Amino acid sequence: MARRPIIMIHGYSDQGKSFHTWVDRLSQLGYDATRIHVCSYETLTNEVTIADIAEGFDRALRERIGLNGDEEFDAIVHSTGMLVIRSWLTVFARRQKRLKHLIGLAPASFGSPLAHKGRSWLGGIFKGRKQFGPDFLEAGDLVLDGLELGSRFTWDLAHKDLLGEAPFYGADKDTPYVFTFCGTQAYGGIKKLINEPGTDGTVRWAGCALNTRKIVMDLTKFREDQERIAITGWSNVDIPLIPVDGADHGSILQNPSAELVSLVHAALSVESGPELALWYEEAARKTETVKERLAPWQQFVIRVTDERGDAITDYYIQLEGKRSGGSIEEIQQFDVDVHPYSSDPSLRNFHVDLSVIEPDTLESLSLRLIASSGSPLVAYHGFDDESGDELQVYDVEGTWHAVIDLSGLLTDAQVKFFYPFTTTLVELRLNREPLPLVGPNKVCWFDKD
Incomplete structure (x- = not known):
């Protein structure tokens, strides 16, 4: 069987030549090097977005390597390259049938904890453009904005390809077969200064795989409304993280192990749902002991809006x-590592080590929310699970307190709140109303005759 062309897409602040080792390894396995095409793109300029790169990628496919509009190909992507290919895929449905295999090497599927650091002046010194000119020390602000934890770009992209009703990455030939790998080791040497737990030095284990679900807590609805808390199921086929022992974010690309190359070679040979299932069974068997050594991190990306869809940026969330x-207590580990998205703090990323939380020992679970309008004229409010009178649980400054019972998500066999090595999206919706909530309000009134 003739092999399809392979497209390789690098990450932020990198170049196509970084794939040199992978081209050599695949050539040694019998792949035609003339059918392996390495893509380069611009990131270190402040005017280009990830969506722009995806559009440029589409034109390069046609104009540079001559792939016509329906010719099939495989892709191996590193880091930000995953966001580029996913952005390209979601523009037209027919593109799903063109891409047959998607191999993610340390993919930044939900961004990177380093992205917001790169936007600082220090980031420009170490990662920015070094050539003197009008864009000297640009670090690619718009690309880094999309890469930031909890970004609106990754939130919206997940709704397009990970949370739809129909599978976007399924087990049949009409959608790509997806495989995600990530190293288990952070950087050594001077780079260890940027290491964070639960990462390969740049991306989080919990933010690589495409296993994602969303929980909507619509507090504008009455407690009795069954759609008040809605949970999406897995719309795509199971796409778990495959750990790569001893690799970091750079070495997975520049010095891949023989086992990793073998797994990728086998993945590129998958041509059916049963073969996909067998590949994942074999990969899980080979990496079982490696994964057992990893701390079970999970990401939550939380967004709070009002009934109009407008952002609520001043809020506090804690699990209890x-x-x-014992008695009810705060689960303090939940908000130890929180990153508000700098362009819109209604989006926040929570990185949680489940081995510290020990969810299996919890008998109850609730979410405490405090939201403030910052004004005595208007307030956020809704229907929670603790207050007897929703109209009275705010203070004179318009700050509202609520508790939502999530205990059912501890015992449900099909849906669980805690799920290691995944990213869970949570959206809370509240009402925004003039104060006071009953009687004449302070925002609008009729003058007396």
Whole structure:
């Protein structure tokens, strides 16, 4: 069987030549090097977005390597390259049938904790453009904005390809077969200064795989409304993280192990749903002990809006729970590592080590929310699970307190709140109303005759 062309897409602040080792390894396995095409793109300029790169990628496919509009190909992407290819895929449905295999090497599927650092002046010194000119020390602000944890770009992209009703990445030939790998080791040497736990030095284990679900807590609805808390199922086929022992974000590209190359070679040979399932069974068997050594991190990306869809930026969230023989307590580990998206703080990323939370020991779980309008004229409010009178649980400054019971997500066999090595999206919706909530309000009135 003739092999399809392979497209390789690098990450932020990198070049196509970084794939040199992978081209050599695949050539040694019998792949035709003339059918392996390495893509380069511009990131270190402040005017280009990830969506722009995706459009440029589409034109380059046609004009540079001559792939026509329906010719099939495979892709191996590193880091930001995953966002580029996903952005390209979501523009036209027919593109799903063109891309047959998608191999993610340390993919930044939900961004990177380094992105917001790169936007600082220090980031420009170490990662920015070094050539003197009008764009000297540009670090690619718009690309980094999309790469920032909790960004609106990754939030919207997930709704297009990970949370739709129909599978975007399924087990049949009409959608790509997807495989995600990430190293288990952070950087050594001077680069260790930027390391964070639960990462390969640049991307998070919990933010690589495309296993994502969303929980909507619509507090504008009454407690009795069954759609008040809605949870999406897995719309795509299971796409778990495959850990690569001893690799970091750079070495997975520049010095891949023989086992990783073998797994990728086998992945590129998958041509059916049963073969996909067998590949994942074999990969899980080979990496079982490696994954067991990893701390089970999970990401939550939370967004709070009002009933109009407008952002609520001033809020506080904490989980509370009760363990056997104890009383209700704050689960402090939940908000130890929180990153508000700088362009819109209604979006926040929570990185949680589940081995510290120990969710299996929890008998109850609730989410405490405090939202403030910052004004005595208007307030946010809704229907929570604790207050007896929703119209009275705000203070004179328009700050509202609420508790939402999530205990059912601890015992449900099909849907769980805690799920390691995944990213869970949570959207909370509140009402925004003039104060006071009953009687004449302070925002609008009729003058007396």
